[in-house]
Each structure stands twice: as structure tokens, then as C-alpha cells.
Amino acid sequence: MTKGTTLIRGGWVIPMTNRAVYDGGAVLMKDGVIGAVFQKGDELPVADEVVDATGCVVMPGLVNTHCHSPMSLFRGLADDMPLDSWLNDHIFPAEAAHINPTTVRAGALLSCVEMLLSGTTTVCDGYFYEDEVAEAVMEVGMRAVLGHGVIDFPAPGVPDPSENVAIAEAFVERWKNRWSLITPSIFCHTPHTCSEKTIARAKEACRRLGVLFQIHIAETEDDVQRMKEDRGITPYQLLDDLQVLDESTLLIHNVWMNDGDMALMARHGTTASHNPGSNTKLASGVCPASALMDQGIHVGLGTDGAASNNNLDLFNEMQTTAKLHKAYSLDPAAMDAWTVLEMATIEGAKAIGLGGQIGSLLPGKRGDITIVDMNKPHLTPVYNPASHLVYATTGADVRDVFVDGKLVVKEGNLLSLDVQAVMDEVSRIAKKIE
Numbered sequence: 001m002t003k004g005t006t007l008i009r010g011g012w013v014i015p016m017t018n019r020a021v022y023d024g025g026a027v028l029m030k031d032g033v034i035g036a037v038f039q040k041g042d043e044l045p046v047a048d049e050v051v052d053a054t055g056c057v058v059m060p061g062l063v064n065t066h067c068h069s070p071m072s073l074f075r076g077l078a079d080d081m082p083l084d085s086w087l088n089d090h091i092f093p094a095e096a097a098h099i100n101p102t103t104v105r106a107g108a109l110l111s112c113v114e115m116l117l118s119g120t121t122t123v124c125d126g127y128f129y130e131d132e133v134a135e136a137v138m139e140v141g142m143r144a145v146l147g148h149g150v151i152d153f154p155a156p157g158v159p160d161p162s163e164n165v166a167i168a169e170a171f172v173e174r175w176k177n178r179w180s181l182i183t184p185s186i187f188c189h190t191p192h193t194c195s196e197k198t199i200a201r202a203k204e205a206c207r208r209l210g211v212l213f214q215i216h217i218a219e220t221e222d223d224v225q226r227m228k229e230d231r232g233i234t235p236y237q238l239l240d241d242l243q244v245l246d247e248s249t250l251l252i253h254n255v256w257m258n259d260g261d262m263a264l265m266a267r268h269g270t271t272a273s274h275n276p277g278s279n280t281k282l283a284s285g286v287c288p289a290s291a292l293m294d295q296g297i298h299v300g301l302g303t304d305g306a307a308s309n310n311n312l313d314l315f316n317e318m319q320t321t322a323k324l325h326k327a328y329s330l331d332p333a334a335m336d337a338w339t340v341l342e343m344a345t346i347e348g349a350k351a352i353g354l355g356g357q358i359g360s361l362l363p364g365k366r367g368d369i370t371i372v373d374m375n376k377p378h379l380t381p382v383y384n385p386a387s388h389l390v391y392a393t394t395g396a397d398v399r400d401v402f403v404d405g406k407l408v409v410k411e412g413n414l415l416s417l418d419v420q421a422v423m424d425e426v427s428r429i430a431k432k433i434e
């Protein structure tokens, strides 16, 4: 099923343009774009294709605001340890030994398959050999913001760090107008592993090319302590001094921050990615996501890579988000289901610069739609579909997925490629890694 007109009818339509559920509603797509959303009783148009979504939720495709898609290669390789040893003793050595264009492509394909099958239609990614990630994204048929990695030591595909920003810039030039579903970007690793000069040059390139700048920040207490000891400022003050904070900068993690840091983000319109699965597994801490949103900051949800999560299921991430913040604040009303659903859809889309294109079923936006089957024992009965999406659904409940109006997952099966072959290739590579 490709473009033309498609009518998805029946079920609970949750457009995320407001906090409404249209029981027995319908959605019309025309030429890959949302044409109209109907409520029960509205006269429905004739369409080329009709999808019966009775017993299902029809919602915008989920938006994963932070991932390193090739890292599914390292899923389960190093668990139950803090970020510092996970990264320095296990992941960086594994990357130095095993990351090359072939392995990046295989890992990225596997991650894209996992994300699409679990209802995520857009991912904001960052890694090395990002051209290979882009090729994988195109092959599978997903939407993505892809950041080429920048770090001030030798990295996969970037043996000479003095060329890191130039290589990232060339990636952006190559992909800027290549395929409508791919938006290129530049990803600086952290304010510790990139010098002030590197960060400033990378952001200057992003401004000139009109693309998103991404950076991990304040992930652990030690990250912030070291910066305070070395320079007497917080990482946020550093980025402010370097004039990096604006609406096209996505700050990832934001765990150890103070009121002044939040005020800086709010003043500049800087956006945030909240990654509770990774932050809890690495015991990094809890991002003050509610306080950020109270300041008007757009906060999206991210899985981070599968090596620190260890899955890429945004339904799982939504549940973690809601429960973590309730337990942490001792307030059961904190992070209610609608707030979390907004983070996984419209707020995430805004956070990565795609708020005008995706994240809700507003007429004129691209046709990225996830259909979730509620006819399951663990989703019965249905009083409130929004509640089920956050507290009871898993990615395995996703039935159909459309990206840009094209059906890519049908009845739980990926249409674009052979999933077993993708899994086999990653298992083959993993034999050399262990």
C-alpha cells in the first residue's frame, strides 16, 4: 500500500493535537500527508485503501529523540556497572576493535527494525560512519535525524581528530537534500571529550547549514563536578559562553542540573532528550523532566543505544518515565499518562526540530501513524486507551505502522526487508565480539 488516499477507520483515534480520544474516529491520508481526522458520526470519504482499525488505537508514530542505532551490536555486552566503566572499559574498546562500515550498517538495520516493529517512526541518532546508518534508515523506510559523531580523540572512521568537524560537516552536505525522510545533523560527544574550540566550530557549522546540534550533557554527577573543579562553571554555563544554546540545540540526558541551568535552557529555547531507561540502568540519576517542562522546555523521550537500555521500545520507555517520576517525587500524580504520551510524540518532534512535520495527526503533517491492537488479555478492558498506552502496552502490541503515508509494518510484520536475515547478520558479527 503506497500513496494515494488511505482511510483508517474504527478504533480509538488519538491525534495528540489535544488530549482527546475519538472513539470510532477515522484518519484520512492523501499523498503521504494527513488529510483529515474524523469523529464518530462524521461522513467519511471514499478512499483507495481502507484499513479497519476496530479494537485498535490509531496514533502518531512515536518519536525516539536519542539513540545510537549501531549499538544494538553491543546489547547485553556490559551490564550492571556505572557509565564510566561501561563506556571506558567496555564500549570504547569494543568500538575501536569492531566498528566499521559493515558492522555499523548491520547494527543500524537491526535497531531500525526493532523501532519500526514497536511503533517508532522517527529516530534522532548519533554515531560514527553515519552514512551507513543513513543507508540502513533508507532501506528500512523510517524517518530520522542523523548526527555525525564528533569527539576529540581517534574514533571509528575519524582516525585524525583534527578532521572531526570537517567530516561531520561533509556528512551534512551529502545528506541535506538527498532523501526527504533523512535530516542530517552534527553530534558532539560531551563537553569533556570535545574541546571548547571543537564544540564552537561544530555549532557554527550547524548554524551555517541550518541543522540540529546534539550533545550529551550532565549525565553523571561526576561530569558536572569535574567541570566545576576544572573551570568553576556548569556544563550549561560553558555551552552558554560558547553561544551554543538556541532552539536548534538538543541537550541529551540533563540529569545533574540546577535552576540556573534550566533557566538558561528556557531563555534560549534549547530542547531536551530524557532517557530514563539508560539513566536508571547505568544508575546515573533522574533528569528533572517535569521541572524542565514547567519552564516551557520541549522534552522528548529517548531510549539511548541498546547497549545501555537494553531495548528500543518507546512504550517501555513511556512506562519507565511515568513510574520513575512518581516514585522519585513521591507523587502519584506526577508524569500522568497524557504528559508522557506528549513527550513520546509531539514534544519529541518539537525537541528534534520536526514539530511542523510530525508528532501529531494534524492535517498537513506527514502520514506517520502507529496502530496498536488493544484486543489482548493484558489490555482488557479499555476504560482509557491513553492509560493503556503508557501503563500496559508494549511494542509487541503494535499491529500496523505507516511512515510518510506508506505501510511499512502490516499485522506485526515488516514489509521492507527480511528480519531474520538482519538478526542473523548481527549474530554472526557478535560471535567475533564476545
Ligand SMILES: CSC[C@H]1O[C@@H](n2cnc3c(O)ncnc32)[C@H](O)[C@@H]1O
Binding pocket: 068, 083, 087, 091, 092, 095, 126, 127, 128, 148, 149, 150, 151, 187, 188, 189, 216, 219, 278, 304, 305, 308
Ligand atoms: C558521538 S556519539 C557516539 C558515542 O557515544 C557513546 N555513547 C553511547 N551512549 C553514551 C552515553 O550514555 N553517554 C556517553 N557516551 C555514550 C558511544 O559509545 C559512541 O562512542
Ligand SMILES: [Zn+2]
Binding pocket: 066, 067, 068, 216, 252, 304, 305
Ligand atoms: Zn547517548
